[in-house]
Amino acid sequence: MTQSTVSSRxxxxxxxxxxxxxxxxxxxxxxxxxxxxxxxxxxxxxTQIMNEVMEMLREAFQTKNHWSYxxxxxxxAGIEALIAGLIEPGxxxxxxxxxxxxxxxxEIGERYGADIHTMECPWxxxxxxxxxxxxxxxxxxxxxxxxxxxxxxxxxxxxxEIGRACRELGVLLVVDSVATFCGTAVKxxxxxxxxxxxxxxxxxxxxxxxxxxxxxxRVEKEILKRKKVERGIATDADRKSAEGxxxxxxxxxxxxxxxxxxxxxxxxxxxEATSMEYALHEGLRLxxxxxxxxxxxxxxxxxxxxxxGIEAMGLDLFGDPTxxxxxVTCVKVPxxxxxxxxxxxxxxxxxxxxxxxxxxxxxxxxRIGTMGYGCRQDNVLAVLAGLEASLIRCGAQVxxxxxxxxxxxxxxxxxx
Amino acid sequence: MTQSTVSSRxxxxxxxxxxxxxxxxxxxxxxxxxxxxxxxxxxxxxTQIMNEVMEMLREAFQTKNHWSYxxxxxxxAGIEALIAGLIEPGxxxxxxxxxxxxxxxxEIGERYGADIHTMECPWxxxxxxxxxxxxxxxxxxxxxxxxxxxxxxxxxxxxxEIGRACRELGVLLVVDSVATFCGTAVKxxxxxxxxxxxxxxxxxxxxxxxxxxxxxxRVEKEILKRKKVERGIATDADRKSAEGxxxxxxxxxxxxxxxxxxxxxxxxxxxEATSMEYALHEGLRLxxxxxxxxxxxxxxxxxxxxxxGIEAMGLDLFGDPTxxxxxVTCVKVPxxxxxxxxxxxxxxxxxxxxxxxxxxxxxxxxRIGTMGYGCRQDNVLAVLAGLEASLIRCGAQVxxxxxxxxxxxxxxxxxx
Numbered sequence: 001m002t003q004s005t006v007s008s009r010x011x012x013x014x015x016x017x018x019x020x021x022x023x024x025x026x027x028x029x030x031x032x033x034x035x036x037x038x039x040x041x042x043x044x045x046x047t048q049i050m051n052e053v054m055e056m057l058r059e060a061f062q063t064k065n066h067w068s069y070x071x072x073x074x075x076x077a078g079i080e081a082l083i084a085g086l087i088e089p090g091x092x093x094x095x096x097x098x099x100x101x102x103x104x105x106x107e108i109g110e111r112y113g114a115d116i117h118t119m120e121c122p123w124x125x126x127x128x129x130x131x132x133x134x135x136x137x138x139x140x141x142x143x144x145x146x147x148x149x150x151x152x153x154x155x156x157x158x159x160x161e162i163g164r165a166c167r168e169l170g171v172l173l174v175v176d177s178v179a180t181f182c183g184t185a186v187k188x189x190x191x192x193x194x195x196x197x198x199x200x201x202x203x204x205x206x207x208x209x210x211x212x213x214x215x216x217x218r219v220e221k222e223i224l225k226r227k228k229v230e231r232g233i234a235t236d237a238d239r240k241s242a243e244g245x246x247x248x249x250x251x252x253x254x255x256x257x258x259x260x261x262x263x264x265x266x267x268x269x270x271x272e273a274t275s276m277e278y279a280l281h282e283g284l285r286l287x288x289x290x291x292x293x294x295x296x297x298x299x300x301x302x303x304x305x306x307x308x309g310i311e312a313m314g315l316d317l318f319g320d321p322t323x324x325x326x327x328v329t330c331v332k333v334p335x336x337x338x339x340x341x342x343x344x345x346x347x348x349x350x351x352x353x354x355x356x357x358x359x360x361x362x363x364x365x366x367r368i369g370t371m372g373y374g375c376r377q378d379n380v381l382a383v384l385a386g387l388e389a390s391l392i393r394c395g396a397q398v399x400x401x402x403x404x405x406x407x408x409x410x411x412x413x414x415x416x
Numbered sequence: 417m418t419q420s421t422v423s424s425r426x427x428x429x430x431x432x433x434x435x436x437x438x439x440x441x442x443x444x445x446x447x448x449x450x451x452x453x454x455x456x457x458x459x460x461x462x463t464q465i466m467n468e469v470m471e472m473l474r475e476a477f478q479t480k481n482h483w484s485y486x487x488x489x490x491x492x493a494g495i496e497a498l499i500a501g502l503i504e505p506g507x508x509x510x511x512x513x514x515x516x517x518x519x520x521x522x523e524i525g526e527r528y529g530a531d532i533h534t535m536e537c538p539w540x541x542x543x544x545x546x547x548x549x550x551x552x553x554x555x556x557x558x559x560x561x562x563x564x565x566x567x568x569x570x571x572x573x574x575x576x577e578i579g580r581a582c583r584e585l586g587v588l589l590v591v592d593s594v595a596t597f598c599g600t601a602v603k604x605x606x607x608x609x610x611x612x613x614x615x616x617x618x619x620x621x622x623x624x625x626x627x628x629x630x631x632x633x634r635v636e637k638e639i640l641k642r643k644k645v646e647r648g649i650a651t652d653a654d655r656k657s658a659e660g661x662x663x664x665x666x667x668x669x670x671x672x673x674x675x676x677x678x679x680x681x682x683x684x685x686x687x688e689a690t691s692m693e694y695a696l697h698e699g700l701r702l703x704x705x706x707x708x709x710x711x712x713x714x715x716x717x718x719x720x721x722x723x724x725g726i727e728a729m730g731l732d733l734f735g736d737p738t739x740x741x742x743x744v745t746c747v748k749v750p751x752x753x754x755x756x757x758x759x760x761x762x763x764x765x766x767x768x769x770x771x772x773x774x775x776x777x778x779x780x781x782x783r784i785g786t787m788g789y790g791c792r793q794d795n796v797l798a799v800l801a802g803l804e805a806s807l808i809r810c811g812a813q814v815x816x817x818x819x820x821x822x823x824x825x826x827x828x829x830x831x832x
Contacts, residue, residue: 009468009701011694013452014461023454023687031451034691036429038439038623040769045430052425072625073489073668074686080668103648108667152648201687207454209488209625209689232519232568233774250666251524252489252496268774270490271439271617273625275450276692278427285425353456358649358684 019383020355021151021179021328021369023201023208026279030206030373033282034275041271049281050262050272056284060181060204060292061196061214063188068214069262070200070280071253072273075178078197078211080108081253082174083145085223086195088246089113092141096120096127098157099150100358101176109145112249117141123153123361124319124330129161136162136171143172149180152358154330154367155323156180163192172218178202181212182287183299183327183371188214195219203299203327205372206283210276220259223248227256233268299326302370302380305410309384310368312406313391314399318365327375330357331366337396339363345393350386377411435799436771437567437595437744437785439617439624442695446622446789449698450691457687465697466678466688472700476597476620476708477612477630479604484630485678486616486696487669488689491594494613494627496524497669498590499561501639502611504662505529508557512536512543514573515566516774517592525561528665533557539569539777540735540746545577552578552587559588565596568774570746570783571739572596579608588634594618597628598703599715599743599787604630611635619715619743621788622699626692636675639664643672649684715742718786718796721826725800726784728822729807730815734781743791746773747782753812755779761809766802793827 018024039046050069057068071078083105087093093114095105098121109116117139121127136144144166149156159175166173174195177186181196183203188196195215201208228247229238248254252270260267287295303326307317310331318330333339339356343366346352355367368383384403391398434440455462466485473484487494499521503509509530511521514537525532533555537543552560560582565572575591582589590611593602597612599619604612611631617624644663645654664670668686676683703711719742723733726747734746749755755772759782762768771783784799800819807814 009472009697011449011452011465011697011701012461013455013694016453016455016459016461018454018456020456023457023690026454026691028451031453031691033427034450035444035447036427037432037447038434038442038617039429039432040434040436041439041624043432043763043769045428045432049427056425073493074689076686077489077668080666100648104646104667107646107648111663111665111667201454201690207689207691208457208687209692230520230523232516232523247527249527250496250669251520251527252493253666253668270492271624273490273623273692274439274617275442275447275623275695276625276689278429279691281425281427285427347459353459 015351017352017379017382018374019368019379020353021202021367022199022371024205024369024371025374026205026207027283027286027373029286030279030282033278036278038274042266046274047266049277053277053281053284054262056288057212057214059288060284061186061188061198062190063214065188065214065216067220067259068212069258070210070212072210072270072276074208075197075199075211076104077253078213079104079176081255082195082197082213082215083108083112084248084250084253085255086143086172086174086219087112087114090115091143092117092139093143093145094136094139094141095145096132098126098153098155099123099147100152101147101150105145105147105176124155126155126157126323129158132162133165136165136169141171143174145174146176148175148177148186149325149327151179151328151367152361154319154325154328156325157323159193160191167192179327180325182295184296185292200280203372204283204287205374206279207276210273210280212280223255229257229260229267299370299375301414302375302377303327303329305377305407306368306370306380306384308410309380309403309407312399313384313388313403314397327369327371329368329370331368333364333366334396337391337394339366342390342394345390346386349390350382352383352386354383380407431767433766433768433795433798434790435784435795436769437618437783438615438787440621440785440787441790442621442623443699443702443789445702446695446698449694452694454690458682462690463682465693469693469697469700470678472704473628473630475704476700477602477604477614478606479630481604481630481632483636483675484628485674486626486628488626488686488692490624491613491615491627492520493669494629495520495592497671498611498613498629498631499524499528500664500666500669501671502559502588502590502635503528503530506531507559508533508555509559509561510552510555510557511561512548514542514569514571515539515563516568517563517566521561521563521592540571542571542573542739545574548578549581552581552585557587559590561590562592564591564593564602565741565743567595567744567783568777570735570741570744572741573739575609576607583608595743596741598711600712616696619788620699620703621790622695623692626689626696628696639671645673645676645683715786715791717830718791718793719743719745721793721823722784722786722796722800724826725796725819725823728815729800729804729819730813743785743787745784745786747784749780749782750812753807753810755782758806758810761806762802765806766798768799768802770799796823
């Protein structure tokens, strides 16, 4: 290749309004934080940043858990790290599935050799907690894995009763809160969640590539049972204590070694992702500065305006309204309309992105995210305006002009 | 916590001159690229960026391999992805170890159930290729795993003869070029390397958190033997073709699914790390714009100046000079001097960071990196000046004033 073709490869990033369930728009202050210079991983200035991240994660997860830190990978890296740490071949794992991300727990659990038990409910609904508790009592699993907010269906599973039951029964509860963390309450301690995976690129509004997790001493105890410090950096004491142990299968996701990296020992496991760590630090700071309750109220307000606009336009919402996620709104694609065509018009003419869904819902619903920094009045009004015009462009019948008025009504009423 | 304590947590990044073997200073143009807004992962503007990254990676790895793409994780995530994809329990894997990162191959291989065979040579040297080839013929492994540049000892293993032998013997050669990629030649095709892991935060000078890999059709064939598309997104055809297969143990590192994500199918495996992808794109563009040969020459020049300065100061270089890595220079800590104390003075007074080493070399050598954007005359002179003053401060004997003069001589001579 000649130099001129190389130079023509300047990074091109067109302006977009991202109203999907993630990755979403990032606060310019977080983007700016990522442009700070690199620090060495053992530089005291950097380990101070790591410690502050741990402290802020505890507040965001509403927990006292010491082990609250990020994994360097995308959201599913956090899920895999916890499954890898907790599941040994043959361990029983119960997964109540109400959408695609329940399937992901099953998939990862199977690969780590779990004896998987599943229960399912129709997509668009969630489980009655009593039903899950009854199944736990029947199966007696080591681990129950549950999704808090299913972006694939826009539903949110109540967790408190299930958490209490797991604690009483000596079962470990692992929760995927990727799509709810920092957008609606995730109360790790109050709800008795033993391990929680949060998301970066959703309501926290940090770019994808880093995933916050938290877990308690019950989980730590399981992890330490298989702890093995790797060759090349293990001390004699490390080697002695690991004798006869079957280590966690993954080195990258070995939470035992990660704990040593995220503690005073600063074991040289990997090189922490510097710029993503800066982004996480700044993102968490902004969340706590806004205040969790204020942030959750902002998500509820924009959700209410969006729903009002969608319904006034004459579209139907998908799913059971009693368990709707406040951060994702699912809209039925009207009969006779090609959902992908509408999305394509919306992207090409307005630069606005909304999402489709998976599996049995593919082509049947649109999913609109109101998450984090992107969860704002200007964005909600933009997506309503763009969606109406795109629907008309694709030949659909809508109540013209009604959607925006209904949404503005919600905002004005809230401002009174 | 009150809001005022939160606000006091503004990100603090002091100025530093990082002269370790990574993570190193990042070009401001790369930092700026990371501050571009987020794009959705399936936005055509983003998939175009992904395709350009693949194309530029092929040039940087000097390969025609179609599968040249990054893994979202730190360097060892790339190593684990390849081992996870190639090793099934019981598979023979030969690891010639000449430093800490050979141990890492063993560690990861063991966790994935490999039947590991090792050979070792003293730290500070590398293997005679004939010796490795003889061992390959004896062991007949499925995989040979070799480190190209061992940052722990500053040595570089010649690969071409071993690569040719592996090809003839039907053995797969996996190479860790984390510390050499984009700083000195890594010729994937010419040297018959079947899979190569590159580094981001070293000579490519992109922040840690993403890791470029490349592999050929021989590796792809092995991966496809175990391909399984996960529940929740698998089609009937996917399910049928995966019947009876034992999938790759890790979901996150499942290269079969990653291939589908990095191809027209755009299988929704994970959410690609947007900002890190921007950084990689811009970092590669800058490498190719400079030109690989120019870049390698720049690394050799700064290495020569650094070595001249170190020796003129009266310090000794560590290791066999015939196999020295051009991107890392190892210096013996003089007898009677506390190496960590010198590093601490250098960091606290000059803001300059150099590294110690691991295992048997801990406390015995310093490692100075001349990598990527940080591989510059101003940095080399700064580290020489700071090191001399720090040594004097710690009571060591040095040839005062000689180091800088010797280094400048090298630069002036090169400029003639």
